[in-house]
Amino acid sequence: MGTLQIIVIGGGAAGFFGAIAAAKSHPHPQVTILEASPQVLGKVRISGGGRCNVTHACFEPKLLVQNYPRGNKALLGAFSRFQAQDTVTWFQKHGVHLKTEADGRMFPITDTSETITSCLVNAANAAKIKIQTRTPVNRVTYHRGKYEITLKSGEKQECDRLLMATGSNPIGYQIAQSLGHTIISPVPSLFTFNVRDTQLNQLAGISLPNVKIKLSVPDHPGLEQTGAFLITHWGFSGPVILKLSAWGARILHQHRYQAKLQINFLPHLSPEEIRQQLIQTKEEVPRKTMFLYRGVEIPHRLWQYLLSRANIQEQVRWAEVSKRQINQLITELTQGQYLVSGKGVFKDEFVTCGGVDLKEINFKTMESKISPGLYFAGEILDIDGITGGFNFQSAWTTGYLAGCAMAI
Ligand SMILES: Cc1cc2nc3c(=O)[nH]c(=O)nc-3n(C[C@H](O)[C@H](O)[C@H](O)COP(=O)(O)OP(=O)(O)OC[C@H]3O[C@@H](n4cnc5c(N)ncnc54)[C@H](O)[C@@H]3O)c2cc1C
Numbered sequence: 001m002g003t004l005q006i007i008v009i010g011g012g013a014a015g016f017f018g019a020i021a022a023a024k025s026h027p028h029p030q031v032t033i034l035e036a037s038p039q040v041l042g043k044v045r046i047s048g049g050g051r052c053n054v055t056h057a058c059f060e061p062k063l064l065v066q067n068y069p070r071g072n073k074a075l076l077g078a079f080s081r082f083q084a085q086d087t088v089t090w091f092q093k094h095g096v097h098l099k100t101e102a103d104g105r106m107f108p109i110t111d112t113s114e115t116i117t118s119c120l121v122n123a124a125n126a127a128k129i130k131i132q133t134r135t136p137v138n139r140v141t142y143h144r145g146k147y148e149i150t151l152k153s154g155e156k157q158e159c160d161r162l163l164m165a166t167g168s169n170p171i172g173y174q175i176a177q178s179l180g181h182t183i184i185s186p187v188p189s190l191f192t193f194n195v196r197d198t199q200l201n202q203l204a205g206i207s208l209p210n211v212k213i214k215l216s217v218p219d220h221p222g223l224e225q226t227g228a229f230l231i232t233h234w235g236f237s238g239p240v241i242l243k244l245s246a247w248g249a250r251i252l253h254q255h256r257y258q259a260k261l262q263i264n265f266l267p268h269l270s271p272e273e274i275r276q277q278l279i280q281t282k283e284e285v286p287r288k289t290m291f292l293y294r295g296v297e298i299p300h301r302l303w304q305y306l307l308s309r310a311n312i313q314e315q316v317r318w319a320e321v322s323k324r325q326i327n328q329l330i331t332e333l334t335q336g337q338y339l340v341s342g343k344g345v346f347k348d349e350f351v352t353c354g355g356v357d358l359k360e361i362n363f364k365t366m367e368s369k370i371s372p373g374l375y376f377a378g379e380i381l382d383i384d385g386i387t388g389g390f391n392f393q394s395a396w397t398t399g400y401l402a403g404c405a406m407a408i
Pocket of ligand 1 (some may be wrong): 009010011012013014017034035036037040041042043044046047049053054074101135136137138165166167168169171172235347348349350351377378379380388389390391392394395
């Protein structure tokens with residue numbers, strides 16, 4: 001029997017992890033990566049603002065899966081075999097040390113994605129993996145236990161096992177479909193929200209560590225998230241918004257990115273506690289103007305903006321504020337309504353929700369239940385995580401499991 005031939009289409013995070021795991025298995029198969037671009041690992045290079053947020057310091061599979069709006073059930077078993085701790089160990093064994101930031105995100109200690117790309121390329125070279133760049137694949141057919149791969153150049157290659165790791169590329173979806181798979185329609189995830197309000201947009205740069213936001217669209221119960229929040233020149237960003245964009249990716253797409261937000265700027269206080277703080281301020285500093293003297297702990301310019309939303313004029317002194325105005329101010333502080341008018345760009349991370357239907361995949365091996373010898377890993381699957389290193393983690397996990405299984 002000749003050497004087992006394995007082809008990996010796509011030289012990204014998932015493709016490399018799959019190829020390396022396969023090439024290291026016994027007996028050693030011949031592994032080839034076919035990559036369309038001139039350079040491999042393009043997204044790893046630009047990821048995390050050039051620092052590569054490799055994974056997240058969440059080492060309990062049951063908790064880890066909670067960060068995946070799509071794929072959480074299927075990933076539970078996969079993470080019990082290869083999870084974030086295994087990623088840390090894998091990179092450590094290959095000479096890369098990761099550090100954890102205060103919010104749990106893990107980066108190489110060098111703070112450059114170059115450390116990760118060179119580690120993966122070195123590991124692939126050491127495992128004698130053949131890497132062919134500028135080699136876009138156009139078509140794949142299955143015939144009598146072999147996969148025939150047709151390149152854009154017209155050249156053909158053949159293999160016994162095939163790993164599809166083409167990310168969110170439409171040709172990858174087409175190939176998967178041609179081999180009998182269902183594609184859940186792809187839509188963007190991880191984006192910022194546009195909110196048209198010139199006065200608000202002037203507050204760009206203001207951030208709050210903990211804000212609770214409810215997002216609603218017609219005929220949907222609504223989504224709620226809590227976390228750090230940032231006002232930008234065009235609307236809202238920050239982890240709480242990115243989480244809403246991920247969990248709401250599909251409904252927001254269906255509603256053309258038009259939605260309502262209800263914001264609680266002080267989720268740690270009840271409306272009654274806020275009222276008491278405001279009344280206390282009124283008693284303590286009756287002669288001061290409300291614009292210049294805040295009644296609660298929020299950034300000053302945001303306080304002034306919320307006063308104007310509550311129809312409290314600049315010259316109003318604390319002694320003059322009416323009960324009705326206090327009520328209106330509490331509403332603005334705890335349940336102010338904002339309209340999302342579109343989606344913006346989050347430049348540090350971006351993923352596609354949708355892809356190969358997970359029901360058609362065996363998550364122990366990442367093998368197709370439809371076409372034997374065909375495997376899937378990474379973003380081509382209908383899996384995506386919130387921002388924070390979770391997207392690479394699912395690429396490492398599915399790539400590793402596929403690589404180990406396909407070499408046997
Ligand atoms: C700007 C940006 C920053 C990000 N930062 C982070 C981060 O810090 N942390 C995190 O967890 N996630 C991050 N992500 C998400 C992460 O990059 C993806 O989840 C991850 O790259 C998916 O890996 P993959 O291998 O499945 O796909 P990809 O990385 O997209 O790799 C697929 C590869 O297949 C190749 N290919 C496609 N079609 C073909 C074809 N027909 N023939 C041959 N080759 C083909 C492509 O050229 C590509 O190289 C970021 C994404 C972006 C866009």
